[in-house]
Amino acid sequence: MLIGRIFGIPLRVDWSWIIVFTLFVVMLSQAGGPFETIAPQWRLGVAAITVLLLFVCVLIHEASHASVGRLYGIPTHDITLFAFGGVSHMENTGVTPGQQAAIAAAGPLASFAIAALSALVAYLAPWPTLAQIAGYLALMNVVLGVFNLLPSYPLDGGRIVHALVWKLRNSRTKATEFISVFSTVIGFMLMGFAVLLFFTGAVVSGIWIALIAWFVMRSAKSEWTVELLTGPLGHTHCADVMDPVTERLEPDVSCSQAMQTMLTAQRRVVPITHDERLLGLATLSDFGKLGERDPNGVPVSEVMTPYSDLIRVAPSTTALDAVKRLGDSAHAQLPVVDASQSLQGFVTRETFMRILAFAQEQRKKPSLPPGVLPG
Secondary structure, eight states: OEEEEETTEEEEEOHHHHHHHHHHHHHHTSTTSTTTTSOHHHHHHHHHHHHHHHHHHHHHHHHHHHHHHHHTTOOEEEEEEETTEEEEEESOSOSSHHHHHHHHHHHHHHHHHHHHHHHHHHHHOSSHHHHHHHHHHHHHHHHHHHHHTSSSTTSHHHHHHHHHHHHHHTOHHHHHHHHHHHHHHHHHHHHHHHHHHHHTTOHHHHHHHHHHHHHHHHHHHHHHHHHHHHHHHHTOBHHHHOBOOOOOBOTTSBHHHHHHHHHHHTOSEEEEEETTEEEEEEEGGGGGGGTTSOGGGSBGGGTSEEGGGOOOBOTTSBHHHHHHHHHHSSOSEEEEEOTTSBEEEEEEHHHHHHHHHHHHHHHHSOOOOTTOOOO
16 A cells, blocks of 8 residues: 655555554553553553554654665655565665675665664653653664574565575576575475474464464565566567567558558568668557548658657667556557667567566476577
């Protein structure tokens, strides 16, 4: 759920956080909790304020990731708060292992800094209630920082380990596979520990550990799925996988002839070129611009989408960037155009599906010789 923006970044809350927020408020307001010395009629309010402040601490934690990412020129699309923290959805988590490690480490460092500041406030606070709130925030930020350093996805420790394995094995995909499997193992271990707590009577603690285990395993699967989708696309360039141009029309060709060419060739689009330069694209829907005019007497250049209005990619553009541009547009294909405005080919949704299918087959077979690319 979108609840606002921080530094222009959309802020969202996952349903799981709402449940945990309620549980925390109830737990903290109970007798025997950290605020048991406060009058009962005030405990619920103090607990709610404390959890909201903890919410702000988590925001600062995630904003730290976004800030370091911005230093590297990596934008953050949004920040989502989950049951046990938050996730900054960035364009990527670092183009090098060092950048990824720095972005990941920024969050726990921020939490430890908040813990130190809260401890100082607790020590100097003139009012007992303020001292109790600050003391609890100091403790929880230490817990938050340590918890996020656990070597498991999507936690910061998991990303630091991912960066280390990436550096050692020189492969982001292999690093993602390793940390995803490792995270799943940790999830199963935590689930086993939760079951043990259930049988020993620690039901509440067992529920917490089980929730953490579920969160870890869910996130590990999600990260690996994203890597399977974006990894092959990020390492492939449009020049290697684009579909060739089979039909070209001059700008003075009539609309009637252009429509006939498209229907005969069963093409959704036909490029309009002159001296190898792309002038525009004509699709079947463009012919609706004819109105009542005779298609035999109107040149296709009058109804085509001109070059200046086209969403296009360069031969060196990665398939990942191309699929993002395609997703942001209403088009079924994108022209691949070089610096001289010469049309080299097209990339379509089918192109990207072919890349992913090829990558999946390659994971099941021995590696092909260097230079062999999906056709």
